[in-house]
Amino acid sequence: xxxxxxxxxxxxxxxxxxxxxxxxxxxxxxxxxxxxxxxxxxxxxxxxxxxxxxxxxxxxxxxxxxxxxxxxxxxxxxxxxxxxxxxxxxxxxxxxxxxxxxxxxxxxxxxxxxxxxxxxxxxxxxxxxxxxxxxxxxxxxxxxxxxxxxxxxxxxxxxxxxxxxxxxxxxxxxxxxxxxxxxxxxxxxxxxxxxxxxxxxxxxxxxxxxxxxxxxxxxxxxxxxxxxxxxxxxxxxxxxxxxxxxxxxxxxxxxxxxxxxxxxxxxxxxxxxxxxxxxxxxxxxxxxxxxxxxxxxxxxxxxxxxxxxxxxxxxxxxxxxxxxxxxxxxxxxxxxxxxxxxxxxxxxxxxxxxxxxxxxxxxxxxxxxxxxxxxxxxxxxxxxxxxxxxxxxxxxxxxxxxxxxxxxxxxxxxxxxxxxxxxxxxxxxxxxxxxxxxxxxxxxxxxxxxxxxxxxxxxxxxxxxxxxxxxxxxxxxxxxxxxxxxxxx
RNA sequence: CGGGGUAUGGCGCAGUCCGGUUAGCGUACCUGCUUUGGGAGCAGGGGGUCGUAGGUUCGAAUCCUACUACCCCGACCA
Numbered sequence: 173x174x175x176x177x178x179x180x181x182x183x184x185x186x187x188x189x190x191x192x193x194x195x196x197x198x199x200x201x202x203x204x205x206x207x208x209x210x211x212x213x214x215x216x217x218x219x220x221x222x223x224x225x226x227x228x229x230x231x232x233x234x235x236x237x238x239x240x241x242x243x244x245x246x247x248x249x250x251x252x253x254x255x256x257x258x259x260x261x262x263x264x265x266x267x268x269x270x271x272x273x274x275x276x277x278x279x280x281x282x283x284x285x286x287x288x289x290x291x292x293x294x295x296x297x298x299x300x301x302x303x304x305x306x307x308x309x310x311x312x313x314x315x316x317x318x319x320x321x322x323x324x325x326x327x328x329x330x331x332x333x334x335x336x337x338x339x340x341x342x343x344x345x346x347x348x349x350x351x352x353x354x355x356x357x358x359x360x361x362x363x364x365x366x367x368x369x370x371x372x373x374x375x376x377x378x379x380x381x382x383x384x385x386x387x388x389x390x391x392x393x394x395x396x397x398x399x400x401x402x403x404x405x406x407x408x409x410x411x412x413x414x415x416x417x418x419x420x421x422x423x424x425x426x427x428x429x430x431x432x433x434x435x436x437x438x439x440x441x442x443x444x445x446x447x448x449x450x451x452x453x454x455x456x457x458x459x460x461x462x463x464x465x466x467x468x469x470x471x472x473x474x475x476x477x478x479x480x481x482x483x484x485x486x487x488x489x490x491x492x493x494x495x496x497x498x499x500x501x502x503x504x505x506x507x508x509x510x511x512x513x514x515x516x517x518x519x520x521x522x523x524x525x526x527x528x529x530x531x532x533x534x535x536x537x538x539x540x541x542x543x544x545x546x547x548x549x550x551x552x553x554x555x556x557x558x559x560x561x562x563x564x565x566x567x568x569x570x571x572x573x574x575x576x577x578x579x580x581x582x583x584x585x586x587x588x589x590x591x592x593x594x595x596x597x598x599x600x601x602x603x604x605x606x607x608x609x610x611x612x613x614x615x616x617x618x619x620x621x622x623x624x625x626x627x628x629x630x631x632x633x634x635x636x637x638x639x640x641x642x643x644x645x646x647x648x649x650x651x652x653x654x655x656x657x658x659x660x661x
Numbered sequence: 662c663g664g665g666g667u668a669u670g671g672c673g674c675a676g677u678c679c680g681g682u683u684a685g686c687g688u689a690c691c692u693g694c695u696u697u698g699g700g701a702g703c704a705g706g707g708g709g710u711c712g713u714a715g716g717u718u719c720g721a722a723u724c725c726u727a728c729u730a731c732c733c734c735g736a737c738c739a
């Protein structure tokens with residue numbers, strides 16, 4: 173039982189940290205606040221990337237790459253933007269090291285100071301809009317639909333694997349449009365892409381909404397987001413899509429000539445999801461035995477564990493397994509046949525449960541006699557025997573079942589932990605347990621006070637908000653509809 | 662960045678208060694035999710500059726100083 177992890181009820185955050193490490197997803201590195209993403213964790217991220225990339229391309233976007241380092245002066249071009257990010261920027265000041273004369277190893281060469289310091293990008297709006305200035309002259313150059321896969325750095329005070337690390341991997345889309353409407357549509361389209369990805373592939377239900385002014389992206393006119401619920405009832409912002417208006421176009425002087433010959437500023441959007449999605453995936457589904465991965469994102473969808481005795485045992489199992497392997501692969505199912513004789517079956521069972529492999533097949537002497545396979549599903553922990561000649565179709569169907577079941581389970585959990593509050597007392601109690609819909613008077617002052625007293629923030633003003641007369645849960649002032657409150661990661 | 666805690670074979674810990682043989686335990690690892698349908702058993706074996714750098718002392722894992730990293734609570738954070 174060396175790899176057992178703490179239980180969720182005992183200590184949720186300890187459970188999360190241990191799970192990430194024990195399942196081989198990531199670990200802390202020797203570099204402060206930065207993680208090492210291990211092969212199994214990276215394999216999941218690669219699947220996410222691949223699916224998202226495909227969705228971006230289907231909606232007309234192209235990939236490009238912009239520099240990691242940004243001239244310091246760029247950051248101050250957009251006033252709100254610099255205020256939002258200045259406090260967490262890593263700065264490059266020198267370009268050379270030299271051996272210390274006193275023998276203290278290498279030291280920064282004081283003579284190699286940069287004339288203008290460079291910022292390690294916390295996000296790339298500035299350097300990209302600076303580039304767009306030279307790419308855009310006419311309405312014929314628009315829309316410009318670019319995505320970048322890369323890494324960014326934000327000097328966070330407190331880091332947690334995947335959820336908040338100083339360096340993280342992400343994609344950032346940056347688009348430029350001729351009209352406001354088109355840019356707004358793009359913003360909403362990408363929000364929908366994110367929502368679809370998270371719900372359909374990650375099997376995590378989300379709430380789509382728009383951020384309040386105080387939670388808005390630094391430099392945006394509007395910030396849209398998807399919010400997911402974790403198993404401790406807290407919210408995790410899973411993706412954002414920003415309508416930038418003409419803010420960056422004005423800051424970087426990006427103008428175009430319209431069909432009518434008029435010169436105008438372009439309209440912009442930016443949108444991103446990060447390795448934080450890994451955190452959402454882990455916390456939304458996993459249990460005290462380890463990861464639970466949705467089949468659509470599992471690097472290994474099916475594992476086959478042979479059970480045999482020394483000698484010819486494995487040979488016999490192999491004969492039966494080989495055609496199954498072939499058929500499963502033909503169905504596009506990723507399957508691993510674990511023939512290692514260095515670990516016992518029981519050990520392997522526990523190991524693949526820890527790693528969240530959706531379906532496990534075990535084949536041993538009993539099965540050879542009866543013509544069956546033992547099927548074990550990770551999500552429900554059910555085990556049963558299935559005739560061997562129908563196993564391939566069965567597994568294909570089972571993977572879909574599991575994907576659906578994981579989603580349903582998460583959706584049911586979210587429903588159970590989503591309540592409406594009508595009094596302040598009730599609000600304070602409910603917000604400890606999950607999402608709360610409540611009236612808000614629309615002022616940042618009230619928002620702040622609620623945060624101060626309860627630690628809960630307005631996650632978003634939901635897009636499907638229905639008009640409803642009411643009174644603010646805190647101030648009692650009139651309100652037109654309910655907003656979503658929760659404690660957040 | 663403020664408060665609290667931790668740092669000892671790969672991992673988890675004891676030893677530190679009150680300095681003194683060869684730094685110990687569980688697990689993991691290696692070898693052999695027996696095992697193999699839920700994290701195997703027995704026997705033997707290897708692995709440590711006790712986070713880093715200084716200091717006190719005849720002698721430091723243990724006392725003192727500084728630093729670093731990680732964890733928890735805050736603050737901060739899209």
